[in-house]
Amino acid sequence: MSSLIEFENVTRTFIMGDNRVDALKGVSFRIDDGELCAVIGPSGSGKSTIMNIVGLLDRHTSGKYYLEGESVKARGEDELARLRNHFIGFVFQSFFLLPRLTALQNVCLPILYRGESQSEYLDRAEELLSKVGMGTHMQHRPHELSGGQQQRVAIARALMGKPSLLLADEPTGALDSKTSQEVMDLFKSLNSDDGVTVMIITHDPRIADQCPRVIKVLDGNIESDNG
């Protein structure tokens, strides 16, 4: 069986003027369907670079990246956008909901970029919002919601396009510990009950400890990987 995500000796080099920064120095790992995986490491370790490359927001310099068995190296920008739309569901530290849209409209956004009629998906969007515990706040705008609530809406949005991978970048970084735990519980139940593959980038050991698989990154290399 092929992995969902496969990194083979992936490097990422930034050239800034005369400086050459090797953010990733040859990283290899595989993530299979249904895993709940944390990527941890101090800031500057390269974990954000991993997240950007996995999320197809950035391109790797050398090595190989297979998403569902397909190499993503030679894809055009619009093709990457299509892959992001179909395969990746993003959850960001500061939620990144669009302020002028309601919770429901925010959740529907990934469908908009599929060029499909949103009205056919309204039921699904409502179902997802109920699932993340936001069924009573569907017509609220982000500024009317607390941080934890916004993150729940963001998770519903990430799930809307039925992605292969839920990619969370410091999802609890802006939340207090109680809300953090609630969000983490949501990830865990999505993983165990619905089989959603989740990859969490974090520097919080309390989050990482709850994940069966932990990849530790340090100085652009994988320090340890229990998978």
Add this chain to the structure above:
Amino acid sequence: MVISLNAREAFFNLISAKMRSFLAVLGILVGTASVVAMVSCGQMATQAALKQFKVLGTGLMSFSINPNNQAAGKVLRRFTAEQAMVIKDKVPEVKYEAPYTSEYLNVRYQGHTLDGIVIGSTASLHNVIKVDVAEGRFISTLDGYNFYCVVGHDLANKMRQYQPHLLGTQVQLGKNIFTIVGVAKPWPQNGFFYQNINNSIIVPIRSSRLLSKYSQISNIVFYLKDNSDIAKVKAAIQAELTKLLPQMNFFTRSAKQIVESMIKQKQVFTLLLALIGSISLIVGGIGVMNIMLVSVVERKKEIGIRKALGARRIDIQTLFLIESVFLSLFGGFLGVVTGVFTSYVITLFTHWDFEVFFMPVLVGFSVSVAVGIFFGVYPAIKASRLNPIDCLRTE
């Protein structure tokens, strides 16, 4: 579906940035208004210039008769009114024909000397150059060699200083006494009849021959039937005249040709005005571009989020392009209204007839929308090319 959603979002984005949107709309408004007002005024000026032809019609054609080079200095035989009137029968396109003589003579009325021109005319002059009488009657074919006359409007006013009731009184023209049988209404001057009727005394053309030996038919005015071929009629009349007067040159003016050349000139003039107006529209368009560029910078994060969620370049471009199209549609609409209003105000000062023209409104509106799209494309492309990571990192 995607377009309508984008349109709704664009609308709310513009509403939420009121001041910015207002300034962009203002730029387009001023530009469109200036195009509409300038082109409208150009057209109204043309209409005003053509107004005299509305009264006279475009069927007017005049012939001046002058001796040619070989004939210079000789005393030439001219033709009589009867001979001249033959042309109307020979050239079927001629509806009315009026040969006339004109002579400066001493005009004495109630013992006072006045300046005036004596015009010898047939009854048909009334039809050709639209001379109407306010009192009495016009010259008639039956007047023959009788010494009857019709006084022009301005000259009549001068005469009334000495005698309020002109009809039936007598006026001395040169050495002859004429009886006033009519007073003309004010007459709009035109370029086809060389004398000012308002300041003239009209007498029967035969009688005019008796006033002075120099009184010759040197001009003929014609009124042509509708849709006549000007060049053909001109050639036909000229041929007839040449038969009658072989030693003469003829100089022709046709209302239709003058109207055509006037319209052509005014078109160039109007185009020039439109170009000047377009400059301000372009400035307005640059305003839209400026504001959209600011908007792109301000909404970088939003662009990043949308890209992360799978927006392609074209999706981002559409989002921004719709906004600039909205701005220019709105500005264009208000500009058309303002432009029409401005041209109305201008007519109050210039005394042109106000009219709403379809063409400048259509051109002003469509050019403003085109400008909006043109200047919206660059910011939209710029937005769509932004790197999603950089966008997401902006605070």
